[in-house]
Amino acid sequence: MTEDSCACRSTDEMRQPLLAVAPASAVLAVASNHFHPWVALSPIERARCRSLHSQQDRVNFAASRALTRLLLARWAGLAPSTGIRFRWYQNCSSCRTPHGRPTLFGCRPPGVSWAYAGGMVAAAVGAGAIGVDIALTGFDDDDPRSMSPRRTAAGAAAKAGLGELADLLASRSLFSLPAGEFSDPATGVRGHVVCGGAPEAIDLFALVDTTADTPA
Ligand SMILES: [Zn+2]
Numbered sequence: 001m002t003e004d005s006c007a008c009r010s011t012d013e014m015r016q017p018l019l020a021v022a023p024a025s026a027v028l029a030v031a032s033n034h035f036h037p038w039v040a041l042s043p044i045e046r047a048r049c050r051s052l053h054s055q056q057d058r059v060n061f062a063a064s065r066a067l068t069r070l071l072l073a074r075w076a077g078l079a080p081s082t083g084i085r086f087r088w089y090q091n092c093s094s095c096r097t098p099h100g101r102p103t104l105f106g107c108r109p110p111g112v113s114w115a116y117a118g119g120m121v122a123a124a125v126g127a128g129a130i131g132v133d134i135a136l137t138g139f140d141d142d143d144p145r146s147m148s149p150r151r152t153a154a155g156a157a158a159k160a161g162l163g164e165l166a167d168l169l170a171s172r173s174l175f176s177l178p179a180g181e182f183s184d185p186a187t188g189v190r191g192h193v194v195c196g197g198a199p200e201a202i203d204l205f206a207l208v209d210t211t212a213d214t215p216a
């Protein structure tokens with residue numbers, strides 16, 4: 001761990017969380033100009049990604065992490081290429097396998113969360129607990145649960161560590177949870193984010209719009 005890979009210097013409880021939503025293919029194309037999205041994955045993540053059945057799932061998997069890295073670089077005030085330096089681990093508290101809520105290495109790191117649906121990915125970074133979940137309007141119309149705002153609100157809350165998904169879905173108090181709803185009619189994405197305050201939504205291309213980038 002080098003000093004550069006630690007985001008603690010910029011962790012500030014008062015800072016506005018960051019949120020980005022974009023097509024997975026665009027994320028991989030844009031991120032590839034700054035770091036290799038596949039190389040950025042940990043060996044465990046690469047194995048998990050390879051085990052996914054559909055190509056779209058594998059693209060979503062890699063893109064969600066790449067978008068998180070671009071947001072982390074922005075959060076830390078560093079060039080997009082430094083996104084490859086961030087490291088996290090996943091260790092589900094229920095089944096002890098490497099999935100679930102990611103925890104960033106470093107002292108006082110920000111919280112991170114990602115989500116995907118269809119070919120769209122979302123990522124969020126902010127101080128403290130954070131969780132994001134998305135759904136596609138018009139996607140999976142046969143499954144009413146996938147369209148339910150209640151489900152994305154519960155999904156975001158579960159990712160933020162506020163409880164188990166099943167308990168949150170069954171909770172009468174779900175809508176009192178601090179889950180902010182967002183939507184993008186252009187892409188058909190809607191979702192919820194749980195974080196400390198209203199997040200700043202950043203366009204994918206704005207995330208890498210810098211003339212100060214330097215090689216990682
Ligand atoms: Zn698990």
